[in-house]
Amino acid sequence: MTNFSPHYQSLLTRFETYLERAFPHLAPEVAILEESVRYSLLAGGKRLRPILLLCVVEAGQGEIDNALPFAAAVEFIHCYSLIHDDLPCMDDDDLRRGKPTNHIKFGEDIALLAGDALLSEAFHLISAPERLKDYPAERLLAAIHCLAKKAGNFGMVAGQVADIGAAQSRGSKELLEFIHHHKTGQLIVASLEMGAILAGLNDHARDAICHFGEALGRCFQIQDDILDETGDPTKLGKPVGSDQKNQKLTYPSLFGLEESARLAEEAYQEALTYLAKTGLPQEPLQALADFVLKRRH
């Protein structure tokens, strides 16, 4: 059990309650799709991305309740990426959060389609006409555009493709940074930027929030790489050593564990520098950065 701060725990509880009903009930003919999506979506986890989004909204004095669908959409996309990543043609992982992965439980075909369903549903949820009660249409459009850009060809999917290309190659610091910036960084940036858009922050604050997100994403991914080598599999809910098995290009494989830890700390400090420039209340977002640096799973 993670030791979340009371503030994190309070946002997490609100988010989990919303998430339970965010994915729609489907026709009985496709009960298996709903079951498969809920199996992965409601399997717990840190919910870091939605919490980041909600924290920015709160810091920018926006309404948490109105932002919940956007937080859920980011989690839908994160969840779809994990389901597709675990497939045999990708990382071929059998265990996720201590349970059989989606395709082990439901078959590869249903797992593939559960991922596709989550990705489509993310955009379905945040473009619903009732959002117009809460936000101007232009702001909704900007949030949709931000998420689509950073989940796809200019973000997460690009990072996954580069990751595949880099496996079994010698790799370089530049390529490693490209991979992490895109694969992990951009969805973290999208979460924060969507929060800034929804809260109506000015361009200066929005830019600073994005830079904060890039540094935070780097810190997160370096820790992820380190934990894949040194973490406790019972706490992680998955076997360690998966990156080595798949000959992935990682920070420890390129720099060793000690230098990787130093780079994580450096990214953390950079994140705090940008956070100071946002003009937002520092504490909740700084607490999240601390959490990212110090997490053990």
Place this chain on the structure above:
Amino acid sequence: MTNFSPHYQSLLTRFETYLERAFPHLAPEVAILEESVRYSLLAGGKRLRPILLLCVVEAGQGEIDNALPFAAAVEFIHCYSLIHDDLPCMDDDDLRRGKPTNHIKFGEDIALLAGDALLSEAFHLISAPERLKDYPAERLLAAIHCLAKKAGNFGMVAGQVADIGAAQSRGSKELLEFIHHHKTGQLIVASLEMGAILAGLNDHARDAICHFGEALGRCFQIQDDILDETGDPTKLGKPVGSDQKNQKLTYPSLFGLEESARLAEEAYQEALTYLAKTGLPQEPLQALADFVLKRRH
């Protein structure tokens, strides 16, 4: 070579020219992703869905040029569904439009991600800030919502899941109709409905257009099932008999070929009845319905 009408050919040429540049150029680190997407996206095809969208825009006196990104987005989604459908864990097809399928050419991992990239890019393209020059934000939001709904859990993905569940089962007319209504019908409806939204048609015309699309989609899918049994593989660009091989529930498997042909004709007539109710100029959309009924590949 299909015998398109001059009107179809003219819209097709405009669309193909736009499509060539609709998918963005990507970073050199992910050149393989761009190549893989373009391989499938620019492999030709009837482009029925984008042409339907453009035809409604034209009939509703909207601007074709402004609607091209939305037509491309529908084709992105159609293309992603074909790439994922061909994967070994789905239909396991090696040939599409006379060429090796995407995963045969680029590997399963890249094919999976090319599909994910296309789906994300569809929403990225149509939510771009420059669309606000052409359409009110509310209209853009409605178009995005329509596409997300009908591509995902309330349309295509649901149909694919039901299709998997139905294979190797005895099946019923109701289940067959559920599958076709969702798997093929809803993306055709989405194309037409997005055209109606972009052209600013009233609710009555929009409803009639959706009913036209449902009947047209049924006609299209029955013909598709028939062609999978009786078509010319060199014209189809893929082997026939794939449905039988995968023990798919189809119109011919349930009703036989003769009754299936009668049901296609019935759906065509129903489509024309609804088309008359739209209040739009009939000819171009009627010509498309004729094309759907009479196509041989």
